[in-house]
Amino acid sequence: MTFLNVQQIGPMATVQDLGRRGLQHAGVSGSGPMDAPSFRIANALVGNEPSSAALEFAGVGGSFTVSRPVRFAVTGGDVDIRLDGMKAYSWESYDLLPGMTLSIGALRDCVWGYLAISGGVNVAPVLGSRSTHLGTGLGGHEGRRLQIGDRLPIGEAGASANLALRQPWRRDARPIQIVYGPQDDCFSADVQETLLGTLFTVSARRDRMAQMLDGAPIRAAAGHDIVSDGTCPGSIQVPASGRLLVLMAERQTAGGYPKIATVASVDLPRLAQVVSGRAIRFARISQEQAEERLIGERQALRDTLANLVAKPRGDNQRGDTLH
Known part of the structure; x- marks a missing residue:
């Protein structure tokens, strides 16, 4: 089994998917991502199904390693991302190999960020969802926030190119x-x-x-x-x-x-x-x-997801032609 290993982690990191449906009558709200468009874009960038589980974090991400090669993408907003010290960028995907360390710093001018891994975070579904519901301790990884030392199972992923947004996802300042x-x-x-x-x-x-x-x-x-x-x-x-x-x-x-x-x-x-x-x-x-x-x-x-740009093959750095 393949794992995402948590080396460092921010104070409000959880496993989320698109949430639970049809359980409000039982007192269980949907949970799921706080910023669903950013969550969906993260999954699309690594070739996952929209309902795949990913990590949501607030303020600060953390540091991670893996036990087999995967693709990853970070979305939500501007954030310092380092791949073995090499600068990476949000809103595009990269390769993360065994022996490498992915470090995600503090978000700038936003609150919630997302880390998607190809294959998705494959924790067991609870009441039809992998989303963590902190108030009731349901779902996710042991129903709680992530902590140092956690090992999260990763699902199988098909082959696909690393991708990037053609243009940033819009977020204006209207009322x-x-x-x-x-x-x-x-x-x-x-x-x-x-x-x-x-x-x-x-x-x-x-x-x-x-x-x-x-x-x-x-x-x-x-x-x-x-x-x-x-x-x-x-x-x-x-x-x-x-x-x-x-x-x-x-x-x-x-x-x-x-x-x-x-x-x-x-x-x-x-x-x-x-x-x-x-x-x-x-x-x-x-x-x-x-x-x-x-x-x-x-x-x-939908238009944004349909127009993702393939990065040059084997390019694990930012492609100048994409921005």
Whole structure:
């Protein structure tokens, strides 16, 4: 069996695939990557199926070795990557051979990074997924964050070329788009205007379950306790503190705080990648607009994956003709 050996690791590294489906009624949220487009691109760059498991890390990657030749790719954003001291680059794939050390440093201007290995991380599926759900200890590698000394099994991979993006995956600075509801009627018109008319700062109080936003308090007219109902990725809960709480990949499946709005699915990965301390602004769109923009984003991702560029054969360095 082939293994990916963890020599050093950041504080929030887990095994993820595209997540679990159909278990919210049992209290199990989907988990999966915080930035699904970056995750999908990483797998495509090494020739994996979209559902293959990879590593997600926050802030800092780590150091890794392997017991047989593999391809790897790192995505998510700009990061210092070294292959036996040789500089490598995100958003393209390279060969990692036995005896080499892959080192991934700190992410710059983003939060979540992805390391895909050809063949995928072949941990045993739990409830239909290899994703780690930290809150319940399900899936991944022993249901927990990775640590030094872990050995992760790698699946078999077919032969393919090393690849690179033709152009960087887009990530613009437009306002974060939201759809009002389901409990926007709990908030006055003035409060709703405050939501759209002021800046909010991404707090350092964040994890895979939720991220808190600092800014003007948002108050519900009739209080902040409701009969618990279902949540979805991007639900913006408003507890009694008035501080906005955006639910993310490992959210609870039901909650008793009113939800003034929901972050549009097209913008949730972008919000996840906003670094702590940076200000954001919201823009209201309709449900129909949110659906149209998500469809457009998915088509743009398909086009990106269909137009990956093959690097020169045997080239384990950055190809000048690709950039």
